[in-house]
Amino acid sequence: MDLNRAAAQKMDEQDPLRHFRSQFLFPKTKSGNDAIYFCGNSLGLQPIKTKTYVNQELSDWANFGVHGHHEAKHAWLPYHEFLTDTMANIVGAKPIETVVMNTLTVNLHLMLVSFYRPEGKRSKILIEHSCFPSDRYAVESQLRFHGYDPSKHLIILQPQPGEAYVSNEAIEHAFYQHGDEIALALIGSVNYYSGQAYPIKFITDLAHQYGSLVGFDLAHGAGNLALKLHEDGPDFAIWCGYKYLNGGPGSLAGCFVHERHAYSYELPRFTGWWGHNKKSRFKMSPHFEIMAGAEGWQLSNPPILPMACLLASFELFELAGMDNLRLKSLQMGNVFFNLLDELNHPNLKIITPRLEAERGCQISIQLKDADKAIFNKITEAGVIADWREPDVIRIAPVPLYNSFTDIFDFIQILKGALND
Numbered sequence: 001m002d003l004n005r006a007a008a009q010k011m012d013e014q015d016p017l018r019h020f021r022s023q024f025l026f027p028k029t030k031s032g033n034d035a036i037y038f039c040g041n042s043l044g045l046q047p048i049k050t051k052t053y054v055n056q057e058l059s060d061w062a063n064f065g066v067h068g069h070h071e072a073k074h075a076w077l078p079y080h081e082f083l084t085d086t087m088a089n090i091v092g093a094k095p096i097e098t099v100v101m102n103t104l105t106v107n108l109h110l111m112l113v114s115f116y117r118p119e120g121k122r123s124k125i126l127i128e129h130s131c132f133p134s135d136r137y138a139v140e141s142q143l144r145f146h147g148y149d150p151s152k153h154l155i156i157l158q159p160q161p162g163e164a165y166v167s168n169e170a171i172e173h174a175f176y177q178h179g180d181e182i183a184l185a186l187i188g189s190v191n192y193y194s195g196q197a198y199p200i201k202f203i204t205d206l207a208h209q210y211g212s213l214v215g216f217d218l219a220h221g222a223g224n225l226a227l228k229l230h231e232d233g234p235d236f237a238i239w240c241g242y243k244y245l246n247g248g249p250g251s252l253a254g255c256f257v258h259e260r261h262a263y264s265y266e267l268p269r270f271t272g273w274w275g276h277n278k279k280s281r282f283k284m285s286p287h288f289e290i291m292a293g294a295e296g297w298q299l300s301n302p303p304i305l306p307m308a309c310l311l312a313s314f315e316l317f318e319l320a321g322m323d324n325l326r327l328k329s330l331q332m333g334n335v336f337f338n339l340l341d342e343l344n345h346p347n348l349k350i351i352t353p354r355l356e357a358e359r360g361c362q363i364s365i366q367l368k369d370a371d372k373a374i375f376n377k378i379t380e381a382g383v384i385a386d387w388r389e390p391d392v393i394r395i396a397p398v399p400l401y402n403s404f405t406d407i408f409d410f411i412q413i414l415k416g417a418l419n420d
């Protein structure tokens with residue numbers, strides 16, 4: 001591919017999603033220009049409208065006090081419901097299957113309480129190698145909580161010898177070997193380090209065939225992949241609201257519970273009053289009456305301000321459409337791969353799978369000899385990306401606000417840093 005800057009600009013002009021870029025606020029470089037922002041996988045940018053949405057709630061609080069629960073422009077009592085339909089669309093779920101609540105690791109614990117139900121020999125949890133540390137800490141603590149030793153009850157999904165990624169064969173092999181011992185499989189898709197997108201349906205079908213339950217941590221998947229959670233059928237999923245969903249630092253998280261469990265009131269769960277049937281919640285009865293669907297896992301009345309942030313961002317997702325975003329994301333990834341091929345530098349190795357089905361926005365570049373100086377140079381030149389120990393730069397071109405020109409400019413900066 002022969003891509004010069006003019007050609008990249010032409011791609012931007014023809015991009016049907018190009019208008020969304022101006023709906024976001026970009027951090028500035030020292031010289032006062034917009035930074036090249038490739039960290040949407042870590043903290044999404046702020047939509048311009050977020051301030052308006054948050055200010056609305058602040059003024060409704062000022063004007064109505066407690067009456068804001070009913071009288072605010074967006075009444076606070078059912079506020080989380082204003083997010084439900086878009087949340088469901090973003091992850092390919094039915095509204096009854098999703099809820100916005102808590103933060104990610106909290107939701108993971110709530111899901112583990114309900115869906116990690118060890119019995120006899122079937123007592124182990126399967127997780128992927130290099131899974132996000134918080135997931136591992138959560139899972140290990142749940143194992144201990146049930147009286148198990150994590151060193152014996154955790155099965156780690158590894159790439160097969162000599163391979164960089166976990167192939168479908170490796171996943172099949174893990175189930176073939178341990179299928180009758182696995183109570184729950186918990187996989188992070190997209191993997192935060194390698195950028196590998198795991199095949200959700202394939203893993204779900206396999207786990208179910210072997211009689212185990214399966215959940216996904218979609219912190220790096222929600223708002224990134226074109227997910228079809230209902231159809232693909234995992235038992236649960238969780239994700240955070242501040243990465244691709246642009247909900248702001250520490251924003252509220254999402255939770256998916258498949259419809260087949262929507263009325264499973266007998267499942268063990270930790271409960272709070274917000275999971276109580278909303279029609280009779282304020283009768284304040286000592287008898288707990290669980291709400292159907294994912295909402296039944298809510299604990300507390302939720303914080304309105306971070307939900308206002310999400311509402312501002314969800315408006316943009318609704319307008320853009322997840323399928324269109326995914327299409328542009330793949331095009332951006334292809335341009336990125338091609339330009340790196342052209343650069344053909346011996347010190348760079350892409351560790352993200354090249355196959356479209358196996359990646360999202362993020363592309364992870366491994367630097368020879370863990371040369372962090374290269375990362376420091378690109379940072380100095382106005383690129384916001386991130387460094388993951390020991391030797392990886394993660395770059396996430398995000399279709400809502402990144403451009404093809406961003407990618408072109410980044411590659412020139414990288415080239416300069418390598419040849420310096």
Ligand SMILES: *Cc1c(COP(=O)(O)O)cnc(C)c1O
Pocket residue numbers: 103104105106132134135188192217219220240
């Ligand atoms: C970002 C991320 C988290 C962060 O958890 P919080 O509870 O939001 O702090 C957890 N797991 C994965 C896979 C992540 O990518």
